[in-house]
Amino acid sequence: MEISTNQLLRFTTAGSVDDGKSTLIGRLLFDSKSIFEDQLASVTATSTKKGFDGVDLALFTDGLKDEREQGITIDVAYRYFTTPKRKFIIADTPGHIQYTRNMVTGASTANAAVILIDARNGVIEQTKRHAFIASLLNIPHLIVCINKMDLVDYQEEVFDKITHQFEEFSSKLLVKDVRFLPISALVGDNVVNTSENMTWFSGGTLLNVLETLHISSDINKIDARFPVQTVLRPQNEKFRDYRGYAGRVASGIYRVGDEVTVLPSGFNSKIESINSGEKGVQEAFAPMSISITLEDDIDISRGDMIVKKNNQPEPSQEFDVMLCWLNNDAAKPRAKYSILHTSNEERAMIKEVVYKIDINSYERKEGDSNLNMNDIARVKIRTTRRLMIDAYRDNRNTGSIILIDENTNETVAAGMII
The missing domain is CATH 3.40.50.300 (P-loop containing nucleotide triphosphate hydrolases)
Incomplete structure (x- = not known):
């Protein structure tokens, strides 16, 4: 090999x-x-x-x-x-x-x-x-x-x-x-x-x-996921009318001419060009950092996701996560946190602690809703807007989240979407 x-x-x-x-x-x-x-x-x-x-x-x-x-x-x-x-x-x-x-x-x-x-x-x-x-x-x-x-x-x-x-x-x-x-x-x-x-x-x-x-x-080469990090408008002679959507390919393969859908808007288009740096390429795959241009002028901003028309993640506002609590302070019941998912940032709250895991015996502890430092638990999370999610087991990039305390800006938890 x-x-x-x-x-x-x-x-x-x-x-x-x-x-x-x-x-x-x-x-x-x-x-x-x-x-x-x-x-x-x-x-x-x-x-x-x-x-x-x-x-x-x-x-x-x-x-x-x-x-x-x-x-x-x-x-x-x-x-x-x-x-x-x-x-x-x-x-x-x-x-x-x-x-x-x-x-x-x-x-x-x-x-x-x-x-x-x-x-x-x-x-x-x-x-x-x-x-x-x-x-x-x-x-x-x-x-x-x-x-x-x-x-x-x-x-x-x-x-x-x-x-x-x-x-x-x-x-x-x-x-x-x-x-x-x-x-x-x-x-x-x-x-x-x-x-x-x-x-x-x-x-x-x-x-x-x-x-x-x-x-x-x-690397997941089947489910094409491209979270947009920024929109490129160079405004110079070489790229006068260029509008590129830049980011890192989370999974899958993108080729010039592919039919794609922009989420969450749901608009469809085709890939006109793919650039890696200033060099044009015919295809891109994870974990390449690229910019994509589309044939149609669609309103796309940071946090949107470009996916294949016939293979899309599940837009969801409420989902279960295996959460590892990272902060010295315990989780506050129904407190609001910032949630980061790929390049998207929304607000979220922990609705319910379904069970905690004893990581020495693998046993589930139900009825204990306190989340302290180093605890791992299955929780239900609700967000203010829908996120384009995959199960972590299928896609580590689009299946992971982190929670941030809005007051201190500290990362308080990391989670794997179930």
Whole structure:
């Protein structure tokens, strides 16, 4: 399978505290030679000061002072690196239960989730919690890394037992692709280089899996959705009568000549031209940023959506959402919030909390309508005007919303439309 050299893979790490997430990312960066010399010198000096024999790999990701002092990950740390085959963005997310919101934030755009399990402890509650959130966020690929294999003498039986434990509960989750790898992040077994200590495993290294993961089919190419961000009227010699509708293709494919419908007005037209920058193209697809011109002069503004005539989202003023509450202050009953959906901003309120989810046991808790920080709940939302929505499971871009407190302008919740 040939992989585009500029293809970008976003992945998130998840695992319990001290499972070695930051060390794993440090090892990936270190062994793939993606660390600058000044970074290496700084981390080496800090490692020596802390009494380490070698380099403390976790320091490459723990950027906050409190993280370095306490030896834990608090905020989402983003790291970038490139190999000849792919570009990568890593979101290193915290393992502590009080930072569930940080994991949801870091994982929301990921193609893959790397879940770490300590080989000595096996599957624990936090493993199940992280796998559940990955499933909830519709992350297409799960890579389960059974770490610290050096501390269990690299036994194949330990790897097989934990694999079976994970498969037992993950069968209830909606995850399409799950892979298992035995690794040691600290020593470097099966991270970038093949382990000589686990010759019984023939599944390749973590970097090899990340480089060859097939992600092209993860994007929805069927449902064409183009939320308009702005209207372009350049008013110069080259583009004297140009009226282009600019934005990013959320999903699907648009071609010159396609019959389209503008929502919410419902007017129909045909695509006259598509521009990517100043260059004209015949077709565009997610996640390209483009401008479209139409054959008819239709009143279109920010927040409108250009879709295919025979494939339209559902305009709705009331819908159910799986909501993760992000704010320190609890949700106020029937309070008004700003709701952001694609490029559209309206006002909304939480009509009802249908149930909350215990993310350790997956049980539904009905009758509890209090939404506090890190809570995940199914809620009914009503908006002032109809939004053009899809189910999150079908379309992550047009199926997600965020709520903003109108008084403080803080983002208070993120949601996946059911």
